[in-house]
Amino acid sequence: MNEHFYQKTGIVITWLARDLMQLKKGDRMPIISDYQQQFDISRGTVQNALQFLKDKEAIETISKGHLGTFLSEVNYEVLQQYAISDYVVGTMPLPYSRLYEGFATGLYQNFSDHQMRLNMAYVRGSKDRIQSVVNGVYHFAVVSKFAAMEAIRREAPVEQIIDFGPYTYLSRHILLFAEAQQNQIEDQMRVGIDNSSYDQQTLTHEITKNKQVEFVEMPGHQLIYALKEGVIDAGVWNYDEIVDKNYQDLNYRFIEESQLQLDMSTAVIICHKEDAIFKTVLKKNIDQQALLATQKQVLEGNLIPRY
Incomplete structure (x- = not known):
């Protein structure tokens, strides 16, 4: 790819890849004029960027006439290379318990199943994990529901996006x-x-x-x-x-036992409230039930933790 292409099209590839990561196989593609208006660029530049992503096998499309163009295949791992970084980066507590080991194993398995690369940092202290999301160090954090609610009450710019239910963070x-x-x-x-x-x-x-x-x-x-x-x-x-x-x-x-204890036993995932891309990516690609099934297997000793 020559320097001229990079200058004219490189940034648009990033924009398109980020937008496409929020779609799934079978979804209707926005039309080229939508992208032209959204990014204030020429039709040819949009076409070149889309063709580049097709050549890299990030996406495949199929035209259905007047109904529009639809995604027939989506490779999120390739899209991610151009949309964000080499890895989605998250943080959770040090896995000193089987419950945490199971959760970490479930996260990695979930991302692998969806062709997404994950890198986890294990950080003690919910305040530090939440602040790292606020500062943009990590894309998401695993904390208790109580910690998430407390941070939001204190006006931290974070949003709870997935709630895994009671006793998924700790028993008591x-x-x-x-x-x-x-x-x-x-x-x-x-x-x-x-x-x-x-x-x-x-x-x-x-x-x-x-x-x-x-x-x-x-x-x-x-x-x-x-x-x-x-x-x-x-x-x-x-x-x-x-x-x-x-x-x-x-x-x-x-x-x-109390509601406070129940909220503290519940694992949630938080993102920066203004990070629309990662909120969408995580919601679409984390299978809550699959993750909890993996956590249960680790807890019961039927699966070796891998994280």
Whole structure:
């Protein structure tokens, strides 16, 4: 491809590829004059860009006379090379539990099934994951429904696009104690708190309400170590890690079920609210039921996690 072609047509190829990624096999193609008006370019430039994508086997079309032209084949992997980047990039929690491992495996399998390349970054703290989407570092983030709602309440420019339902993010939270005979929060206790997590931070404040405690800031995944080393007296954490790692020597009690807990157990995917392309791409290409079926297989030990 010569330099003149790049200058005249390259940007239009990107525009068209982004638009076509929002369509699926069998959809009617916009007519060339629509693209001319949308992009303020010549008919020939649109035709050259479309032909380029056909030559690269990104799309195949079929004409149905007065009904218009329809997509007979769509290769999203090729379109993605010209529309966005080599990978769709997302972020989710560190997969320290089987539930997270299953979710990550389901995501990768889902994207592979739809010929989409995915690259995941595993980042602790829902606040950091949400902010990375706001800053454009990642295209999407997996967080709890509660974290997504809290971020939106605080006017973060994000939008929840897929809700996977209760107990897809975690089973429930527990309250851990350093002392074997302890079962409730008392004044003067040192309580671990992870201020990078909307969920852990909120629950910690809820269970210590009206108590005079000392908060000790730390990453959530260090709570168990801190309890065993006597750094803190209590802390809120994810029950799934306790089960998966067989921590039989820990003293804990379950935190009462509530709507708050239900929202915190629900996995959702968020995007930047102004990122129309990725919102559409993810909605069209993530099969919720298939992902959850993969997660279940990993949980039951019938599938080796791959992420």
